[in-house]
Amino acid sequence: MLWGGDNSPLFSAEIPPTVVLMAGLQGAGKTTATAKLGLHLKDQGRKTLMVAADVYRPAAIDQLKTLGDQIDIEVFSLESGAKPEEIAAAGLEKARNENFDTLIVDTAGRLQIDLEMMEEMVRIKSVVEPDEILLVVDSMIGQEAAELTRSFHEKVGITGAVLTKLDGDSRGGAALSIRKISGKPIKFIGTGEKVEALQPFHPERMAGRILGMGDVLTLVEKAQKEVEIADAEEMQKKLQEATFDFSDFVKQMRLIKRMGSLGGLMKMIPGMNKIDDGMLKSGEEQLKRIEAMISSMTPDERNNPELLAAQPSRRRRLAFGSGHTPSDVDKVLADFQKMRGFMKQMSSGGGMPGMPGMPGLGGGSSGINGNAGPARISRGGGASNAPKRQRPLKKKKGFGDL
């Protein structure tokens, strides 16, 4: 990840050069943003070639060349008469031959959204196969950003946006529309006419600027964190004792949602910080499925998962009620039991020696018993092995054989 930070980083191609196509209306700030981006990349140690493909206004090519001279980044262009896609293709060729690692293609805009512009973009796109298509949006256009984003995204397909002129008296409304309409992130903001005036976009910071009241947010966060820590501690106790049932599970889910992710919760449990994002993601999917089934359970079943193990009729009713097949239910119950064992093992401080995945949570189920075995033995004699608490572990087998 070359671009660091919590904003959406720019794509970086596996085989250089990474190709970035700049799109947008005339005057939005494409040429300026091209140079700003070039400089930004240069500061990251990347070697960039900028391509001037705005053939309609000779001044546009000169503009980019002047900027290129200023920041000492090469600008490629062809003599007049060449089509934009030809210039772009030749630029790509040059970048490949001369080991540039990034190619930024500046294009011609129009005063308004028009078909010709879109078609030209599509032609350039098909020639250079860009890794990023950045829609440059002047923040002053406000609510029109919605329609602009929609048509560019539909006709050309964008990967992100650059929101310019945020230093002016724009009211910022464009920032809310872009992502909402296209599903694509704003990657950078332009905050001035100078080449240095480019910043990675941080949604948190922008929200802070819009709303202000940072002190209130800090207060609310702190109060909630305290409650979460208390909840997490209680949960951890239950995990260690393996008395964790489906009611706890629902509480846990709420906790997870409040904290935004399973990862956030896991970080609060000692020994659980070595789980990677892929595992967490499949874990979260699994959690959602379980949650659906829990909503079909009776209170008794929630508080006593063993009831379900013992009575197939309950499992059938659950499958019917939650819109799953009986084998889905069996699988979820088995996984829940594994998770229980797994969490117990994890939270009693064992870490996760040699864990290849996250069985139970991840849905990939092999291995938990193999791992749980030795881990339990190595900690034998601890409070968590009190006879009373072993019962759920024994029952686990029942689920496993369903």
Add this chain to the structure above:
Amino acid sequence: MFEELSARFEDAVKGLRGQGQISETNVESALKEVRRALLEADVSLPVVKEFVEDVRQKAVGAEVVRGVSPDQKFIQVVHQQLVDVMGGGQFPFVFS
């Protein structure tokens, strides 16, 4: 640039002060102010509508933990919604 918007939001939550919980009824005027603030910030109408509905859903009945008042909670919900709308979610990066 955003100062006016900020002031608007501050007005928006006044009615929630001193309430026990955020409810369907007491949230209404706050939502109206949020809506007006966003429209004044030149956010497009469909985006505003969805934004306000999402805030309503998340705010009404939201757990207000000890030490926090409903108006503060409401501000937090709006803030989170702004973050979500502008960039929440994952953008997995592919890199060399």
